[in-house]
Amino acid sequence: MRASRGMTVAFGAILAVLSGLAVLGSWRQAEIVDQLAADADKIDSFQEAIYLSQREMALVQAVLNEPDGVERTELLALHDRTHAAIDRLAATIDPEHRVTAERIAARQDALEPTVRSYLVAVDEGNVAAARVMLEQDVEPAMDALAANLQTIVTAESATYLRARAGAESDSRLLLLGSAAIFLLGLTVLTLYSRSERTQRRQIEHLAGIDALTGLPNRTAFAARVGDALDKKGEQGAEADPPTVIVVNLDGFRDVNERFGHRIGDLLLIEAGRRIIAMVRAEDTVSRLGGDDFAILLADRREPDRREPDRRLGLDEDLAKRLHEGFLAPFALDDVTVDIEVSAGAATAEPGEDATALLVHADLAMHGAKKRRSGFRRFRPEEAQGYAARITMLGDLRRALEHGEQLTLHYQPKIDLLGGAVAGVEALARWHHPVEGMVSPAEFIPVLETTSLIHDFTDWVLTAALAQARRWDDAGRALPVSVNISTRTLLDPGFPDRMAEQLRTAGVPGELLCVEITEYTVMSDPGTTIGALRRIRDLGVKTSLDDFGTGYSSMAYLKTLPLDELKIDRTFVRDMITDAGSLALVESAVTLGHRLGLTVVAEGIEDAATGEALAAIGCDLAQGFHFARPQPAGDLPGLLLTPRP
Template sequence: MRTSAQRWLTGLLAIVLAGSSGYAVLGSREQADIVALNVADSDHTDAYQQLAYLTAWEMSLIQAILREPDGEERDQWHAVHQQTRAAMIHMAEIDSEHASRAADIAARHNRLRTQVIRYLQRLDSADTDGAEKLLEEAIEPAATTILADVLAEQRQHLADHTARQEAGQRQSQRLLWGNALTFVVTLITLMLFGWAMRAYRLRLATMATTDPLTGLPNRGAFTAVMQRALAEDTRHRRGNGVRPGRATILTVNLDGFRDVNEQLGHRIGDLLLVQAGQRLRASVREHDVVARLGGDEFAVLLRDTDPAIGESIGARLAASFEHPFVIDDLTIDLEISVGAATARAGDTVATLLQHADTAMNVAKQRRLGFRRHTPQHNQDSTARLALLGDLRRAMDTGAEISLHYQPQIALRTGALAGVEALARWRHPTKGPISPGEFVPVLESTALIHRFTDQVLTMALDQARAWLDAGHRIPVSVNVSTRTLLDAGFPARVAAQLERSGIAGDQLCVEVTEHSIMSDPDTAIDALQRIRSLGVKTSIDDYGTGYSSMTYLRLLPLDELKIDRSFVDGMAHDPGNQALVASTVELGHNLGLSVVAEGVEDADTVAALRAVGCDIAQGYYFARPMTADALTESLTGAKAVAA
């Protein structure tokens, strides 16, 4: 709307400017015509004055001739008569308005010459009476009439000339005012055009630095502000200028925004981003800068001498999202993850943003809400990169990664119900590295897909070996969120089963609640495709996530694994025992088998049997062991009894 108005204004200004210029050109043309007409009219007036003078002179010469026929005036008269005749002819040519009258005067003047000549001839022939009669009856009346008519024409022309001069002066005055008005209009038009161009440039500059959706500064503008803030910090460290406080960046990410976009549509997502930006802006101080970096990521620049300002503002931001968003009668709950980084000597904008992003990602992954970046994080990042390189090399060689298997025991019979495959890594120089260290590093990259495929290969090959040895042992394999949501994962599972010749029901894929709830639709589709292969599916660490009863009912599952945090101590904790009992009942009602993790004593085993739990695993039965150790226990003895 605003752009259209500016276009109309620019067009109108262009039309006014063109009209003013055209008027100025036409006015100049008209003024030139007036000047030319006045010049021509002045020439005509001069011609009439010359004619009147010559006519009067000729008449005086005629009168002198009448008084003294033999005087010198007789000789002058012929020359003056010719001049008067030429002047009359010229007047007849130039005076188009009175051309007939001028021609009549010229004709009478020509006849007067004939009569004067006849008069002189009669005097020369001594015909005095005839000469006097001709003089009285023809010459004197004709001369008097001609002179009077010439003088009348002169007066008339002078009057016309004066009137035209006055009209020309009035017209010139009007043109002068018109040109002055045109100049003023042109000047105003140019000023308005300049204002419009300045407004247009300002709008372009604003568009270049403003996020069009939220109206907040965009990444480019935020980067420029950050550069100035870091430059001020540098000057302060050199002892120049007043320091308003060290620069701190908060990066803010909307948790679950992708689900809103996918399930409710981009229009609702855009409206949500607008409201989120408004809440963030309202939660900070007036001089703080809030920007949208892109997608669902925002950033805040803080300047303060308080080293804990990041935590204080971060708490405000989190509190602003405690109330749900209401859009088109929809109520949407969102949380945020905030990462903070304070500038240090030598930091650049890119470095500071990277630090804040790293902290924010940690806060998001661990559901901390807020995380501050520290120098230790840089060391951790370097160590993670080195660890990732070593993992890639380990998978290339295939000699360092192995699997240990923890038995799962059927509580009702004490028989071996299956095993859970657990990855182990023995580094050539650092020795054994805990899965808690290297698995999160893998899950942050696409390398997790290759790692999962390698674990599946080893697990199914071992299941094949046990089957060939007469032991049918189902194997459970843990699958990360990233792998579960990978569209090609079910096809790779099918290929692995076909390669190894293992039936689908000898493999169980374990996923966490978080894996499913991060993208329920994709996760459910993947689990359905996996189950269609005959593979069992299990939800691991149940109770630690946030899956609802509705989702649990809809999920294509075969097994529910209760997290060790509820199992541990349940024999002596009525609260935990009630939670486990209700979970077992829920699982059975949904047609699922229930597995308890972290069983470490006989009292817990008894409590699990009492509530009807199906399977248990933990140190009480056996620690994770190598395939050879498990094979040896199978071939040499009886199944582990409770």
């Protein structure tokens, strides 16, 4: 009995010890799993930082080849995302690597001015300088940054693998201990197996979760988009293709800089919650990274839960609710933050994969942000128009390089008092080798959206000044007017380039006149006035073109350094038949003269209009009645023969 009792006690002690070991092992296992999940999520964020930095390098290199491509817009946004990713890395890294991570973050910050200087050189068309900066400054810095990131990831991965091996070793010990007593071992094994499966599922789940918001991360979201595309392929035409909406928090970086990363993180968490509250249960909300969220609508047209009988386009409806939902301020600790969102939607087209769908939605979001429209849907025809624009820019770039396709025509300005030619306006013409003559109304607006307008303006000035020099050498000093775009006039280096071109051509400044529009003035009045003063210091005349079509010219007319005022054709063409137009033209002539300006009327198409303009004292006129724009070689007789 005593022996039996001793055996029972011993057996109980053994059971207690084994049970204690099992409990201790399970606790240890749970602790390791939690740590593994945290390490896996950390490595995922490190990989994101590496990917973004490598993508940024690719975009920086691509900008040099296609300065006006979509890479230019994507690069500016991507730099902020890379910055945020590296900041998160520095905040979560293990102490032994934290100094290195903080150094990486500092280098990434220091890289921004270099990248911006490089982009300025690209925008100005200074390819040689941009290439030197790319090869000597930008690429080495980005390569070093990527290498440092990879070093940290390698070290963290090794730590992760060692911890995983330790977890597996502990698991084997638990199994051996369980086998000591069959019944207890069977129980422990069963419980352990269930725990292991649960933990494995937890690890798999955590690998696809954004640690801050608890939402699916970019990897998990892309996988779900891929699944939705596969499902659409299986169901065929009867199923709606999936739609992706990318949502960006406007001004998030300002919040971070003003209130700190803690408030920024709280804002991201609350923003994610608001977005979740606006979608259906079957939709997927993800945080892609930084301040970008995404929504997957597997079916774009479903009965609205609030109005079951009404069918809606869910992307438009959701965009409206997003706008309204973010009107309410965010109360974050003791800080109140007001923030809006920009959203872009894209619906899958046949053959598109998850990456293409995300890219299209992201492009639409950036379009909405640029236009401040709140929401924009990606449309295939826009992509086609974009491709046509890129093709035209490439053709124009080649035309500028070779020069044969571009020519200048000249339209005379006629002195209404004596009938002589008082000057000419230079007008560009493009003879495309395939399309034939392309209207300036088609290619000038395309040029004005890119830095290529600077090269084009330089070409026009060079050609116009060369012709002015030929006329001067032939004994006819004839002023030439050239239209200058807003973008070129606001370029700080433009007056210096003009001065150099005048010196090279050997043409005095008074034989050149630059024409600007009222829109140019209103784009940046201060810079415009400063640029015009520098231009007049060269002796060059200045002219305000299309006078009367703007909305604030009167406010600046007295302060603008001008020599000439050109009345727009929309008033001149009706002045014979419309008393209002006549009154406006008379007022413009009187105003110009009182300000000491020469007044030019545009669009004269008949003798009666010319006579009426002479009667009210207009100085100069140009239009088809006098002469159409024509090559310089067709003008000599007209230049030397005053009109009666």
